[in-house]
Amino acid sequence: MxxxxxxxxxxxxxxxxxxxxxxxxxxxxxxxxxxxxxxxxxxxxxxxxxxxxxxxxxxxxxxxxxxxxxxxxxxxxxxxxxxxxxxxxxxxxxxxxxxxxxxxxxxxxxxxxxxxxxxxxxxxxxxxxxxxxxxxxxxxxxxxxxxxxxxxxxxxxxxxxxxxxxxxxxxxxxxxxxxxxxGITIFDVVKDLKVKLRGDITVKYIKGGQRANVVPDYCEAGLSAEDAKALVKNIDEFSRKNGYDINTEVKNNLVTVKVTGMAAHGSTPELGKNAVMQMFALLGSLSLEKSDIMDFINFFNTYVGFETDGKSFGVALEDKESGRLSFNVGTVSMNEDKIAVALNLRYPVTFKYEDMIVPFNKRLEGTGIRIENMENSDPxxxxxxxxxxxxxxxxxxxxxxxxxxxxxxxxxxxxxxxxxxxxxxxxxxxxxxxxxxxxxxxxxxxxxxxxxxxxxxxxxxxx
Missing domain, CATH: 3.40.630.10 (Zn peptidases)
Incomplete structure (x- = not known):
């Protein structure tokens, strides 16, 4: 038988x-x-x-x-x-x-x-x-x-x-x-906010996302503005121009900004619409004064933006077996003292952790941004x-x-x-x-x- x-x-x-x-x-x-x-x-x-x-x-x-x-x-x-x-x-x-x-x-x-x-x-x-x-x-x-x-x-x-x-x-x-x-990494990139944002508009807080391995579908920020009406007008124009789903609420001189994106799994970030990066793009467009928070946001807008393969960051690994590295910005948490962003990078099967983390660290040199809570699962x-x-x-x-x-x-x-x-x-x-x-x-x-x-x-x- x-x-x-x-x-x-x-x-x-x-x-x-x-x-x-x-x-x-x-x-x-x-x-x-x-x-x-x-x-x-x-x-x-x-x-x-x-x-x-x-x-x-x-x-x-x-x-x-x-x-x-x-x-x-x-x-x-x-x-x-x-x-x-x-x-x-x-x-x-x-x-x-x-x-x-x-x-x-x-x-x-x-x-x-x-x-x-x-x-x-x-x-x-x-x-x-x-x-x-x-x-x-x-x-x-x-x-x-x-x-x-x-x-x-x-x-x-x-x-x-x-x-x-x-x-x-x-x-x-x-x-x-x-x-x-x-290979799967989940970690935070953190910057202490010592040089504070001054001027007509200041950022009180930013929060968004659920987990590092999910494309965030929501991000919120609280902006203090001397002219809240003008700020709301600028945000509305930015939203229309870029096709983003952004809403505002005003209470006294605090403008609460709410960005809605679309979630996706961290292994396929290209299938989502990242609400955190939309928020960063908005904040970067407001021409706020130089400060630690704006240096951090401008760094992300320059070297990440809406890319999901790490190209501008210098970590665009790729092989024929598993394709490109995936780069997901999953969460953000910012208060007066520091800002932290949780990342989920997944690197191709024929590469090693060092192939990803060495150029990643090189990109951070001189920025005051550090890595915390690193978790790595080898390919x-x-x-x-x-x-x-x-x-x-x-x-x-x-x-x-x-x-x-x-x-x-x-x-x-x-x-x-x-x-x-x-x-x-x-x-x-x-x-x-x-x-x-x-x-x-x-x-x-x-x-x-x-x-x-x-x-x-x-x-x-x-x-």
Whole structure:
């Protein structure tokens, strides 16, 4: 009997096991002893390990942080990494978000696609290999993560105690294969405001944006003006001339300026309209007196403006695998003492952090602007001829009859959390993604197809 026929025998069990884990509300919460991410996450991990044990696998619970099901012998192992924690369910569900109900061949519920359904598919893929007694040269671990939606801190715990797999994949993204993920930085650029703005118009505050990795759709500033009426007139003319959505409110001599833009993800800032940079453009047009705040704003207008690739800043890295660096101005916060802007730069997969930060720092020289709160996630990249990539391409093409195109993305997946793995499914090209949305679902036929693909992938990597 071949692998696919064996997987088909498990269809009812795959569905039942998926329903069991989806029915548990595993949103991360405050930790308790032995339950570092809360009661619900702990229940989901225990349930996954219980299912694994019933299927005949050795199971390990690493102090509630992470668990795994293991099969086979030897020192080296192939890893399949998925997570059992989910984002909050939100509103507007037509079926209960933890009901795991089946309608029209789909299981509905939070986590059905991200990642509970796919990791159960991988578990049953390994079960098919086990039942068929196919020979393996390496162990296989199905690793159940518990904190992916809140920083993947559990994988640090795992890496400190376990050696990495020699190869593997995570069903936490899209098919065919994501072989490259850009380096991601999030940090603040800060300037102390010692030389104050004087004159007829002064800037009291600026605030805007939600997070560094989102194009800000709103920015507000408070301007003190001796002639508020004339200032409002200048702002209205600027707004009409540039096609910006700017509104003003006047109370005494304080003019509140409100700029509305359009949000987009920080990995694709070109798709948004940056309200913070529109505000900076407006303030730069008012010919305010020289001061630390205006030096900062003029610096951004000169070297960033509405560019989203870092060209004028001197960091316009680009490669054929993943395209251009993306440069997003995400938030601004300014008071009398300092101004801080949060940036999200994502650099191409074949470059290193130093390739980006060295020219970035050079541009800051002599400006009094400093970097604070730097967070960097290095790129993930496998050459197209890497054995892991070739093996997964072979499996995908054989099981779907379609070309296994290689994808490089600006976002980050769970694959960055453990060496030697890539993102591989579970969402097929052209199919809708309901991840993090109301009415998240997984099609039962795709659960089974994923189990077939993952079984063949595991066997190919571990045989």
């Amino acid at each position: 071949d692998i696919n026929k064996k997987v088909e025998e498990f269809e009812k069990d795959i569905v039942k096991s998926t329903q069991e884990v989806v029915s548990i509300k595993s949103v991360g919460e405050e930790g308790k002893p032995g339950k570092p991410y809360g009661e619900g996450v702990s229940k989901a991990l225990n349930k996954a390990l219980e299912i694994s044990e019933k299927l005949g696998f050795k199971t390990v619970n690493m102090d509630g942080y992470v668990g795994y099901a293991e099969y086979g012998g030897g020192e080296e192992y192939v890893g399949v990494l998925g997570h059992l924690d989910v984002v909050p369910e939100g509103d507007n569900w037509k079926y209960p978000p933890y009901g795991a109900e089946i309608h029209d061949g789909k299981i509905y519920g939070r986590g059905t696609t991200d990642d509970k359904g796919p990791i159960i598919s991988a578990l049953y893929g390994l079960k098919a290999i086990k039942d068929l007694k196919l020979p393996l040269s390496k162990k296989v671990r199905i690793i159940f993560g518990t904190n992916e939606e809140n920083g993947s801190k559990e994988m640090k715990y795992y890496r400190e105690r376990e050696k990495p797999p020699v190869a593997g994949f995570t069903p936490d993204a899209d098919y065919p294969i994501i072989y490259g993920e850009k 993930l990249f496998f050459p197209s001829d890497h054995p892991l990539i070739k093996s997964l391409q072979k499996v995908y093409s054989e099981q779907t009859g379609k070309e296994a195109e290689l994808l490089a993305i600006g976002g980050g997946t769970y694959a960055k959390e453990i060496p030697n793995i890539v993102a591989f499914g579970p969402i097929f090209p052209g199919e809708p993604s309901t991840i993090h949305n109301a009415n998240e679902y997984v099609e039962i036929k795709n659960l089974v197809l994923n189990a077939k693909i993952y079984a063949h992938a595991i066997y190919e990597l571990a045989k």
